Amino acid sequence: MASGFSEIVEEARLSARALLEFGENLFNPTVRLGVTGLSRAGKTVFITALVHGLLRGGRFPIFEPLAGGRIGSARLEPQPDDAVPRFDYEGHVRTLIDERRWPESTTDISELRLAVEYQRQNGADRKLTIDIVDYPGEWLLDLPLLDKSYEQWSAESLALARQEPRAQLATEWLQFIASLTPAGREDEQATLTAAKLFTDYLRACRNERFAMSLLPPGRFLMPGSLAGSPALTFAPLDVPPDGTAPDGSLWAMMRRRYEAYKSIVVRPFFRDHFSRLDRQIVLVDALAAFNAGPAALHDLEAALAGIMDCFNIGRGNLWSALFRPRIDRILFAATKADHLHRSSHDRLEAILRRMVDRAAARAAATGATIDVVALAAVRATREAEVQRGRERLPSILGTPLAGESAGGETFDGNTEIATFPGDLPTDLDALFKNGQSFRGLTATREDADYRFLRFRPPQLDRTAADGPALPHIRLDRALQFLIGDKLQ
Ligand SMILES: Nc1nc2c(ncn2[C@@H]2O[C@H](COP(=O)(O)OP(=O)(O)OP(=O)(O)O)[C@@H](O)[C@H]2O)c(=O)[nH]1
Ligand SMILES: [Mg+2]
Structure with a gap:
């Protein structure tokens, strides 16, 4: 990454910026908190609930600075980065609280600045500025491409596509690339078709039924203003991982566009956003993956594991010696825990911890403190016990979204029902050994209701003088880990 004159100039520019930010930081302590997660993981809801809780003063017993009464005030300040859209906090609050709807999907990066006046533990008054950056996890999963050649990426993508259940979704695309001659003349039409079939395959993998997570390049499924551009019109080819593309070939054309994707999309994201973060929360919809199967x-x-690798990217080369990712705390959070009874929250956390531990082993040198939590940023359910036959089952009460259905009944969006969400498996070793071991969960799935049911945001008590508080699960624990130490 550290070759070429333009990159040396860039390094100089970046170190100048780092120095500037460092200087500002001395007078006005700032923490940049990255909030990421794959599409629908719960980023928008998380940020909205977090900011609402800080502005209004939520019920956060484990967030010590607030619970201990040391936070005097919190307010929004103008968004400082001119090229980044502002996180539409007010709009999302209106949707969540006034309309009792979940916010719309957001596909771009956005940012919000919050200023917190607090009293230090030694009594002195201070201000902490918190910049919250919401960005798609798909962009993060692109970072490993920076260290991969087109040929390596092709080989990996094809190997992945030949495994089930991906293989059945990749048939048409794989057939098409089998008909291509990589060393033959470059061919725009063949490239267009290959890119389209490849994108269709990625989209099919992401579908709820398969719920695949690892689908780079991220912008193929969220192209934004780059839709149709050459940088997004390429696909893997069946070429040797250490081969060299002949001039003027289809292979050379694909390779050039892959490199363009890296320089137009991936590197700017790394430089302008990722490398400036201090803290990171990665939201994970583990329940969606459970629902789709092993x-x-x-x-x-x-x-x-890919995400974990990102926190190591560039460490140890010249580029990063000057400008390395400075993230020192990473929280992995399983979201939507309110779909489970309280008795399962620890288990959900344990499963995520297990997955992250295995990934962390590959990235022992991240140098960051890592933690795991199961949370619900906005708790849409309450708990109850329901009699089924002779058993009393730990259940949850919630209002299914209009149009959701279970057991032959379609809901109108105004009826509260009790459901038995099922148990998560206890035997983690068995769970991770092979697909078969998921039977424990699958068996419970037969009578479990949660997999297709989505609930409306909760009905809130509007009598409080300072407006309604949003109920949550363990959001305060997440906050304590992410910024508690900055408010000491
Ligand atoms: N019950 C419950 N559902 C949640 C919670 N957080 C998110 N959801 C559900 O998950 C959906 C996605 O949440 P978002 O916050 O929009 O997710 P996102 O990661 O911003 O999604 P994109 O913007 O599409 O990338 C919501 O529409 C809700 O249905 C939660 O705390 N509890
Ligand atoms: Mg969003």
Whole structure:
């Protein structure tokens, strides 16, 4: 990464910026908190609930600075980065609280600045600025491409596509590339078709039924303004991982576009956003993977390993010696824990911890403190016990979204029902050894309701003078880990 004149100039520019930020930081302590997770993981809801809790003062017994009464005030400040959209906090709060709907999907990066006045433990008054950056986890999973050649990436992508359940979704695309001659003349039409079939395959993998996580290049499924551009029009070819593309060949064309993707999309993200973060929370919809089955869970584990690798990217080369990722705390959070009874929260956390530990072993040198939590940023359910036959089952009460259905009934969005969410498996060793061992969970799935049910945001008590508080599960623990030490 450290070759070429333009990159040396860039290094100089970056170190100048780092120095500037360092200087500002002395007078005005700032923490940049990255919030990421794959599509629908719960990023927007998490940030909205976190900011709402800080502005209003949520019920956060484990977030010591707030619980201990040391936070005097918190307020929003103008978003400082001119090129980044502002996180639409007010809009999302309106949707969640006033309309009792979940916010719309967001596909771009966004940012929000929060200023917190607090009293230090020694009594002195201070201000901490918190910049919260919401960005798609798909962008993070692109970072490993920086260290991969087109040929390596092709070989890995094809190997992955030949495994089930991906193979059945890749048939048409794999057939098409088998008909291509990589060393033959470059061919725009063949490239267009290959890119389209490849993108269709990625989209099919992401589908709820398969819930695959590891689907780079991330912008193929969220192209934004780059849709249709050459940088997004390429695909893997069946070429030797250490081969060299002949001039003017289809292979050379694909390779050039792959490199363009890296320099137009991936490197700027690394430089302008990722490398400036101090803290990171990675939200994981583990329940969606459970619902889709063992293959999805293994894929999620591979994606987490990929994410973990990102925190090591560039460490140890010149580029990063000058400008390395400075993230020193990473929290992996299983979201939507309110879909499970309290008795399963620890188990959900244990499963995620297990996946992250395995990934962390590959990245022992991250140098960051890592923790794991199962949380619900906005708790949409309450707990109850329901009699089924002779058993009293630990259940949850919630209002299914309009149009959701279970047991032959379709809900209107205004009816509260009790469901038995099922138990998560206890035998983690068995769970991770092979697909078969998921039978424990699969068996419970027969009578479990949660897999297809999504609930409306909760009905809130509006009598409080300072407006309604949002109920949550363990959001305060997440906050304590992420910024508690900055407010000492
Ligand atoms: N019950 C419950 N559902 C949640 C919670 N957080 C998120 N969800 C559900 O998950 C969906 C996605 O949440 P978002 O916060 O929009 O997820 P995101 O990661 O921002 O998604 P994209 O913007 O599409 O990448 C929501 O529409 C809700 O249905 C939660 O704490 N509890
Ligand atoms: Mg979002």
